Amino acid sequence: MATAGDPDILSDFIVPPNVTNVDGSFFTFTGLRTLVTGGQPITNFNVSKVSLAQFPALNGQSVSYAVLEYAAGTPSPPHTHPRASELLFLIRGTLQVGFVDTTNKLFTQTLQTGDMFVFPKGLVHGQSSYDLS
Structure with missing residues (x-):
């Protein structure tokens, strides 16, 4: 049997060696602002990732973030984490x-704007957009 996971850290947070001043800005990521300020209509499936590479404050926190943008009719193929x-938090539209x-039971839901959904760790999951109005 094999298991994998992030180790628990022994401090509140990990400061990279090149950071000398830790204040509130260290814990703030601003790279997703363009997603909420408007812009071009969504025509493709886009992923904006926020992981340790983009946001060093995540080191040791066992968390990452991604914003997925779907054009109508665009699926995310089945996959696992x-x-x-x-x-998942749905900002706009409808998402299946x-x-x-592990017993091979399928759970589905049609989400509406403002809904949240959790995909349990390690289980095969996917989603598809039908309406971005």
């Missing part, structure tokens, strides 16, 4: 989501 659950548990 073996080391973490995925929490689903996962299969």
Whole structure:
């Protein structure tokens, strides 16, 4: 049997060696602002990742973030995240989501704007957009 996961850190947070001044800005990521200030209509499936590479304050926190933008009719193929659950929050439109548990039971839901959904760690899941109005 094999297991994987992030080790617990022995401090509140980890400061990279090149950072000398830790204040509130260290814990702030501003790279997603363009997603909420308007822009071009969504025509493709786009992913904006926020992981340790983009946001060093995540080091040791066992969390990352991604914003997925779907054009109508665009699916996200079935996939898994073996080391973490995925929490999804729908900002706009309608999204069909689903996962299969370890007994092969399918769970599906049609999300509306403002809904949140969790995909449990390690389970096959996917989603598809039908309406971005």
